[in-house]
Amino acid sequence: MNLVIGSGPAAVSCTDAILKNGESVTMIDVGYRLEPQTQNRIDSIANQSPSDWTEMDRAAIKGELMPSRAGVEKKLIFGSEYPYRIPDADEEIQKNQVDVFASYSKGGFSNVWGAAVMPYRDGDIADWPIAQRDLAPHYSEVEKWLRIRRHDDDPLANEFPYFSNCNESALKVSSQSQQLIDNYKKYSNQLAQTGMYFGPARTAIGNECQYCGQCLFGCPYDQIFSAGEKIEEFLKLLDRFTYLPSILVKSIDEFESGVVVRGKNLENDSEFEINGKRCYLGAGALNSARIILHSEKIYDRKISLKYSEYFMFPIFQFRRTKSAMTEPSTALCQIFGEVFNRGISKYSVHLQFYSYNELFRQTFENSFGFIFKLFRPFFHYLLQHLVIVQGYMHSDDSSEMEISLVQVQSGHPELRVNGIRNPGVKSKVNKLISLFRLNSFRLGAIPLGFLKSVGPIGKGFHFGGSFPMTNDTPKHESGRFHGTDPTVEPPMYSDELGRPLGRKWTHLIDSSVFPSIPATTITFTVMANARRIGYESTKRGAV
Numbered sequence: 001m002n003l004v005i006g007s008g009p010a011a012v013s014c015t016d017a018i019l020k021n022g023e024s025v026t027m028i029d030v031g032y033r034l035e036p037q038t039q040n041r042i043d044s045i046a047n048q049s050p051s052d053w054t055e056m057d058r059a060a061i062k063g064e065l066m067p068s069r070a071g072v073e074k075k076l077i078f079g080s081e082y083p084y085r086i087p088d089a090d091e092e093i094q095k096n097q098v099d100v101f102a103s104y105s106k107g108g109f110s111n112v113w114g115a116a117v118m119p120y121r122d123g124d125i126a127d128w129p130i131a132q133r134d135l136a137p138h139y140s141e142v143e144k145w146l147r148i149r150r151h152d153d154d155p156l157a158n159e160f161p162y163f164s165n166c167n168e169s170a171l172k173v174s175s176q177s178q179q180l181i182d183n184y185k186k187y188s189n190q191l192a193q194t195g196m197y198f199g200p201a202r203t204a205i206g207n208e209c210q211y212c213g214q215c216l217f218g219c220p221y222d223q224i225f226s227a228g229e230k231i232e233e234f235l236k237l238l239d240r241f242t243y244l245p246s247i248l249v250k251s252i253d254e255f256e257s258g259v260v261v262r263g264k265n266l267e268n269d270s271e272f273e274i275n276g277k278r279c280y281l282g283a284g285a286l287n288s289a290r291i292i293l294h295s296e297k298i299y300d301r302k303i304s305l306k307y308s309e310y311f312m313f314p315i316f317q318f319r320r321t322k323s324a325m326t327e328p329s330t331a332l333c334q335i336f337g338e339v340f341n342r343g344i345s346k347y348s349v350h351l352q353f354y355s356y357n358e359l360f361r362q363t364f365e366n367s368f369g370f371i372f373k374l375f376r377p378f379f380h381y382l383l384q385h386l387v388i389v390q391g392y393m394h395s396d397d398s399s400e401m402e403i404s405l406v407q408v409q410s411g412h413p414e415l416r417v418n419g420i421r422n423p424g425v426k427s428k429v430n431k432l433i434s435l436f437r438l439n440s441f442r443l444g445a446i447p448l449g450f451l452k453s454v455g456p457i458g459k460g461f462h463f464g465g466s467f468p469m470t471n472d473t474p475k476h477e478s479g480r481f482h483g484t485d486p487t488v489e490p491p492m493y494s495d496e497l498g499r500p501l502g503r504k505w506t507h508l509i510d511s512s513v514f515p516s517i518p519a520t521t522i523t524f525t526v527m528a529n530a531r532r533i534g535y536e537s538t539k540r541g542a543v
Contacts, residue, residue: 001026002538003261003276005249005291008108010282010510012230013142013527014534015241018280021538024240026276027231028261030104031245032082042078046220050212050328062217062358074101075112078218083111087248087266090412093286097419098401100458102286106245107228109284109461110523115204115215115224116333116352117148117524121159124347124394124518129471129496130532138528138535139163146204146225146524155188156199156338159348160520168207170200175321176355176387177334179444187442194435195341201333201352211328216359224332247272251295252279252506259505278537282509282530285464286403289512290415292467292500293405299413302402303466303492308517309398309422310391310460311429313452315436315445317385324356324384331357333390338520344431347394350519354388387445391432392462395517398422399457403466419457426454462522464511467500468493498533509533 002018004011007029015025034042038060045057063079077083083105086092093102103109119139122132140163149170150162173181184191184198191197204225215224222229234241249263259279263272281288285305293299337351364379365372372379399422405413429452436447470493494500498508509530511522 001276003028003259003274003279004282004509005029005252005261005279006108006282006284006287006510007031007106007227007231007243008103008282008284008510009110009227009523009527010530011108011280012227012234013138014280014282014509014530015234016141016230017138017531017534018538019234019238019240021535023538024242025234026242026244026274028244028247028249028263028274029106030087030248030266031106031243032085032104033106033228034078034080034082038078038080042218042220046222050210053212058214061214061220073099075216076218077111083109087264091248092414094414094416096417097421097456098417098458099456100286100401100417100463101461102284104248106231107226110225110227113224113461113523114332114352116336116521117143117146117202117204118336118350118520119160119163119528120518120520120525121348123159124520125516127515129469129515130529135525135528135532136163138531139524141531142524142527145230147206148202148204149200151200154199155197156336159338171203171205171209171330171334172211172328173200173334174324174329174355175327176317176324177353179317179319179321180335180353180387183442183444187439191439191442194439195339195344196435196439197338197340199336199338201336203330203332205330205332209330211330213329213331213357215331216357249283249291252281252291253295254503254505278505278507280507280509280530280534285466285511286415286417288508288510289403289466290405290413292506292508294413296501299405299407302404302418305401305403305417305463306395306465306514306517307398307400307457308395308460308462308519308522309393309425310455310462311393311425311453312388312390312455313429313433314386314388314448315443316382316448317387317445319444320381320384321356322384325361325380329355329357331359337389339432339435341435344428344435345394345397347396348519349394349428349432350392350521352390354390356383356386360386360388389436389447391429392460392519393425393428394519395465397425397428398517399425401457401463417458421457429454462517464514464517464522466492466512467498467508468515469496469498469513470494470515471496497537498529507533507537 004027083103143164206223209223246266251262265272333352335353339349402418408414433447433449440446494513498513
């Protein structure tokens, strides 16, 4: 029996590969879900067309988000914080200059993700022991799940290819987005000379999207992919799959021919223990590190955690879009941009363009209060010109974090995360904004650099690399490194199958094993790599 810990994108992707290899899987998860009262209300709303919604219906979807110039502090789902709920005080993360969270919900952070999907290019993962070709068959399978539409004229496809053919019709884009696309097409050759390339956003949205514009608050129609939906499919179709919720995993120990997973049953506060052939740990970069460090009794050692820097700035389109605030549209990213400019970075810089959504208006209203109400027509005029650019940088150009598991007097080890700011980040963002300013005429928009925002370290959830993969891993007996000799520090790596610290039966399947974090979206490659590990380890025996 194979044990999978977690239920997020990595966990379900790995599970799919193992099941298709004919083996059984038991998934172990805390599995928090949306509160029943809220779920019932949303189900009722989903039975109506958006045109029939009342103001109370819309309020139920939105909850009480408080956006600011820096974005939203914590993205909620129908006003609920359940994706961030923690089982007990021992699981609290002590944070210093970081904005990071762990999820114990069914589906993990796919409950609140932005659904943006883009593969990694070889030039951005040159330090990895695997290449894009190793991930390609798994990108293909995941792409089918996510219903990623293929655009044959996508200018980004040469560097960031599609891996499957999806015949679903393309999603409609807003008038603001179309304006940007039209300008790019007109001046694409000149923009390419400065390293700027734009293409349609690849988003994991179903073909029954109602264009209600509520995507960032939660989709009542379940059109945004969540890993939880795959769990329900596994349960319906396969007798080789078991889902065990309400279990908090604390440690994974290995013996000669398998693993034993120990933790706590949250329903009755009793001890939990289960044996398995292999264990696939996909609890997210923070919780996976906590479990491995605790299992190996490695305390008080700082481990580097790589991060892809997150930033934002608005652009002001020269042509006003009068319908921007009223036309039906998705609120998710509609255009991707990739910048290849050595003056900024030797890696690609990834950009996502967001046309008007209700968070724009709420940000102005929260920032200006009475002034917004007094000059509402003026602010509405501004909003009909604004598009938000959200960007990410490669981890080599970004800030980083240190994590450690520290023994404290209370008895249970404490996970600490410390941010280390890279002072060069703002300079790179400013150079990017200057590039936009240089191309303002061609883009039909000018960047408002004075409104730029570099997020707190950890913002955007693009981090990992605590146990990076390497193909130079020596063979060790499981359990060799237990931190009993303070002068000997264990090597913090994993092999190509995600097995950390010389373990034989334990596989890390989330971003913990990424040697670096490229700028493009992280979830797609997390899923593809998790699927690769699950497939290869069960197909060939992986001894």
